Amino acid sequence: MTAPEHPQGPGIADRQLADVADLVATGPVDMGAFTQAEMAVVLGEVPALAGVEEAVLAEAVRSLAARGVLHRVPGQAAAEVVGDLGLIVALVATSVGTLDIRRGHDGPADAPWRWLISLFGNGVVGIDRIDALGLHRLSMYSVGGIADVASERMIEGRARIPSGATNPVPISDAELRRVASGAPARWQLIHRVPRRETDTRLVVESMVLRTGETRVDLVTRSPEDDGYQRVPVDRESLREYLKGLFLLR
Numbered sequence: 664m665t666a667p668e669h670p671q672g673p674g675i676a677d678r679q680l681a682d683v684a685d686l687v688a689t690g691p692v693d694m695g696a697f698t699q700a701e702m703a704v705v706l707g708e709v710p711a712l713a714g715v716e717e718a719v720l721a722e723a724v725r726s727l728a729a730r731g732v733l734h735r736v737p738g739q740a741a742a743e744v745v746g747d748l749g750l751i752v753a754l755v756a757t758s759v760g761t762l763d764i765r766r767g768h769d770g771p772a773d774a775p776w777r778w779l780i781s782l783f784g785n786g787v788v789g790i791d792r793i794d795a796l797g798l799h800r801l802s803m804y805s806v807g808g809i810a811d812v813a814s815e816r817m818i819e820g821r822a823r824i825p826s827g828a829t830n831p832v833p834i835s836d837a838e839l840r841r842v843a844s845g846a847p848a849r850w851q852l853i854h855r856v857p858r859r860e861t862d863t864r865l866v867v868e869s870m871v872l873r874t875g876e877t878r879v880d881l882v883t884r885s886p887e888d889d890g891y892q893r894v895p896v897d898r899e900s901l902r903e904y905l906k907g908l909f910l911l912r
Contacts, residue, residue, distance in 0.1 A: 679750065680757075684785040687805045691812075694747040694789075694801035701727055702791075702799050705744050705752050751801055754783045760856040762908060764813065767849040772796065780809060782909050806909050814902040817850045817871045822879040822897045831883070831892035839882060839891050848873040854908045865911060871901065 686692060700723035703715045715723075727733035732749070735742050744752050764778040775792035782788050788809050792800045804812070834842070843849055849872045856865040870882040880893045881904060896904070 680754065680783060680785050680787060683750075683754075683783075683803060684787050684805075687787055687803050687808065691808055692803045694751055694803060696798050696800045697748070698723060698726075699797045699799065704733070705748060706755065748801070751789055751803075754787075754789060755781055757783060758789075759784055760854065760909065760911065762905075763853040763855070764817075765851045765853075767843075767851055768847065775800070778813065780813075782806070788909070806906060810902045810905040810909075813905055814898050817848075818879055818896075818898050818901060819848060820873070821877045822873075822895075823877050824895045824897055824900065825878070828895050831885075831894040833885060834882065834891045834893045836891070839893075842874060842880070842893075843870065843872055843882075846872040846874060852908075854911065856911050858912075867908060867911065869904075871896070 683692075700715045700719045704720055704723045704727060724733065727744075727748075732746055733742050733744055743749070758781040760782040762778075762780040762782075764780065766774075766776045770776065772795045775794050777793040779791040779793070780788050781791075786806045788804050788806055790802045790804055790809060792802075794800070849870060852867075852869045852871065854867040854869075858865060868884065872880050872882060874880050879896055879901070881896045881901065882891055882893045884890075885892045
């Protein structure tokens, strides 16, 4: 849910982020569901929302206005987003990192195939779950809460770490392709962290693959070269990996 700078975003975020952190510490907060076009209206030209036709955008504007979410600013050629969606938009403008999780195997039509997770600071994250129908279901979590939910979703079944198999081992490109193509469940993770001081981005890519009845592997880039490495994970170790991604700056 990354977005361009929003004129009122930082001010709203500064005033409300601490309150939101206290709220999500008690549990997740549902922010409603929106169409692809409605999200494009309020977030603008971001890659995840590209390709919406102008006529569809116009209808989305009318839909948001009818729901009381979008209001014209009196005396100005501008509009403002209010309510829960307005808060999300304001916080998105201050995001310090985004984790994109994509399902690579078949699943139910009403189950999300993509999760866009934006880190807002103060241990607060915004979640955009996108299903096969194109609905964006928004919610807010604590970092620990979303790490619990995401690791549970990606493991989905039994998983244990074999004795003595706690260290990563190299895996060739050919072996990775073979393992990934044969995995009954596979997830791609892309974590992006903007580094505004140098106008660059840190990008960390990884995969979660079910490779056996009780085995799930985490595949990451090898720190020594341009190759890959794999290590078995369970819910706890995958949860800690996710938490570590959110600490990257």
